[in-house]
Amino acid sequence: MGAQLRLLRRRIKSVTSTAKITRAQELIASSRIVRAQQRMHAALPYEREITRAVTGVVSNASSVDHPLTVAKENPAKAGVLIVTSDSGFCGGFNANVLREAEALRGLLAGRGLEVIPFVTGRKGVTWHSFRARSMGGQWVGFSRKPSYADAKTIAGELIDSFKDDNGIDEIHIVSTEFVSMLTQNVVVKRILPLEIEETEASATDTIPPYFEFEPTAGDVLESLLPRYVESRIFTALLQSAASEEAARRRAMKSATDNANELMRVLTQRMNQARQAEITQEISEIVGGANALADAAAGKE
Amino acid sequence: MVIAKTVDGEIGIMPQHAPVLGVLVEGGVLRVKREGEGDLVAAVHGGFISVADDEVSVLAEVAELGSEVDVAAARDALERAQASIESNQEDADAAVEAKRARARLKAAGEDV
Numbered sequence: 001m002g003a004q005l006r007l008l009r010r011r012i013k014s015v016t017s018t019a020k021i022t023r024a025q026e027l028i029a030s031s032r033i034v035r036a037q038q039r040m041h042a043a044l045p046y047e048r049e050i051t052r053a054v055t056g057v058v059s060n061a062s063s064v065d066h067p068l069t070v071a072k073e074n075p076a077k078a079g080v081l082i083v084t085s086d087s088g089f090c091g092g093f094n095a096n097v098l099r100e101a102e103a104l105r106g107l108l109a110g111r112g113l114e115v116i117p118f119v120t121g122r123k124g125v126t127w128h129s130f131r132a133r134s135m136g137g138q139w140v141g142f143s144r145k146p147s148y149a150d151a152k153t154i155a156g157e158l159i160d161s162f163k164d165d166n167g168i169d170e171i172h173i174v175s176t177e178f179v180s181m182l183t184q185n186v187v188v189k190r191i192l193p194l195e196i197e198e199t200e201a202s203a204t205d206t207i208p209p210y211f212e213f214e215p216t217a218g219d220v221l222e223s224l225l226p227r228y229v230e231s232r233i234f235t236a237l238l239q240s241a242a243s244e245e246a247a248r249r250r251a252m253k254s255a256t257d258n259a260n261e262l263m264r265v266l267t268q269r270m271n272q273a274r275q276a277e278i279t280q281e282i283s284e285i286v287g288g289a290n291a292l293a294d295a296a297a298g299k300e
Numbered sequence: 301m302v303i304a305k306t307v308d309g310e311i312g313i314m315p316q317h318a319p320v321l322g323v324l325v326e327g328g329v330l331r332v333k334r335e336g337e338g339d340l341v342a343a344v345h346g347g348f349i350s351v352a353d354d355e356v357s358v359l360a361e362v363a364e365l366g367s368e369v370d371v372a373a374a375r376d377a378l379e380r381a382q383a384s385i386e387s388n389q390e391d392a393d394a395a396v397e398a399k400r401a402r403a404r405l406k407a408a409g410e411d412v
Contacts, residue, residue: 049357053321053350148361211352214306214322223323224348227359 005277008270012263019259025089026252029245032144033181036242039145040178043238047231054228056211057221058194069225071193072169078113079136079158079168080104083175083236084124085244086143091251093176093184093244094123100186101174108172116168118158120237136161136168144241151234158233159226162192171229175236176243182250184243191232194225302356303331304349311349319352327399329406330358341366343407345400362400366407374408377401 058069082101084094105115116136119125121143128135137157142150161167171192177185213220302313305328311320324330324347332340347360378401384394 046359049350049359050348052352053348053359056319056321056350056352211319211321211350214311214320215308219307220321220323220348223346224321227347227361 002277005270005273008266008273012266012270015259015263015266019256019263022252022255022259026249026256029249029252033242033245033249036144036238036245037178040235040238040242043231043235047235050224050228050231054194054224057213057217057224069194069221075111075113075169077116077168078108078170078172079116079118079161080108081118081120081154081158081171081173081175081233081236082124083173083240084119084121084127084143085240086122086140088123089251090244090248091254093247093251094121094127096186097174097176098124098127100188104172104174104188108170113170118154120154142237143244146234146237146241148230148234151230151237155226155230155233158192159229173233173236175240176247178239178242178246181246184246189232189236191229301333302349303333304328304344304358305330306349313349313351313356315354317351317354320349321351322349324349324358324360326396327403329403330363341407341409343369343400343403345403364404364407366409369404369408371405371408371410374401374404375410378405 080101082097084097088094101117105117108115117128117133118137119128119135120139122140125135125138125140128138137154139150139154158168158171162169162171170190172188172190174186174188177187179185304311304313304322305325306322307325308322311322313320324344326346328344330342330344334340343364343366344358344360345362347358347363350357350359378398381394381398381401385398388394
């Protein structure tokens with residue numbers, strides 16, 4: 001009996017310390033989400049303006065013939081940028097992204113394309129190297145706090161490979177979009193070649209202004225497009241960072257809840273064991289006393 | 301009025317200007333002339349200027365307001381860049397660095 005009690009006490013102690021750790025992780029993640037969200041919002045105006053500028057150029061100069069906008073006739077290779085996190089403890093965050101990336105891989109392979117993964121985040125890199133898949137590029141160490149320079153490095157490599165004749169012909173990006181604290185969705189987007197959508201401007205929409213270009217539309221596009229790709233990648237990294245913290249907070253919250261529930265059950269069981277031990281001791285004492293009393297009564 | 305330096309030369313934008321999209325030079329100085337107030341000056345390194353619907357937006361990779369420039373640091377950077385240009389004429393990085401430092405000093409209202 002005493003052994004069982006000791007065992008339970010030890011388990012409760014270990015569960016309590018686990019709960020403390022997960023609770024601390026949860027709190028850290030919650031405070032980080034706020035900062036990640038602020039960074040995300042700070043980058044929004046730039047992205048909005050640059051998207052507007054690209055839209056302006058593309059919708060004005062209908063004869064834009066830039067290597068970055070034109071789809072190659074026979075695409076052979078597709079680059080997929082997969083944005084994962086550096087550290088774990090964030091539930092299904094990375095699994096979701098990687099699952100979506102696998103689905104995209106299947107889809108692209110179905111179109112006869114060779115898929116080259118470009119991976120950011122230690123988790124995604126490990127996932128790929130464990131399966132001995134070759135990567136077109138890998139970047140780690142900034143998933144929590146991506147800087148614009150990181151996005152620039154990634155974009156540079158992707159664009160170089162895109163411009164190269166033997167390089168990739170399409171660039172897709174698989175990342176997690178931060179919708180709210182509770183909702184994060186994995187999204188798949190094609191960033192290059194640009195998808196030119198023929199949209200009918202509704203009456204409420206402002207008509208895209210007719211731009212003049214300094215010096216020419218082609219030159220503007222030449223320097224605008226890489227910035228646009230950088231900005232898209234930067235946004236994806238920031239959103240992913242915020243989503244990572246949100247996923248971590250959620251995972252740590254349920255871990256804490258589970259630990260607390262386990263603690264409750266174990267405490268109950270421990271009390272039961274203790275009570276049983278006491279009851280047994282009492283009945284042993286009473287039994288012993290009775291036996292002594294009976295023996296004394298028999299002597300007389 | 302907004303004055304910026306594009307790769308084609310200086311461009312001044314008054315109200316009601318026609319929509320323009322321009323590429324800015326590396327190490328340019330952007331000046332916003334305001335009524336009743338002093339000019340708003342900023343050092344802008346690369347990027348774009350876009351004018352549409354009477355709105356001017358400047359998209360730059362790095363920009364710094366003249367009032368926020370650390371003059372001593374900028375001078376230091378300029379001297380360092382010039383020293384490396386003198387030792388190595390082909391040093392493109394140093395040339396860019398010197399341009400940037402000069403733009404920062406100009407934006408801060410210093411003589412270069």
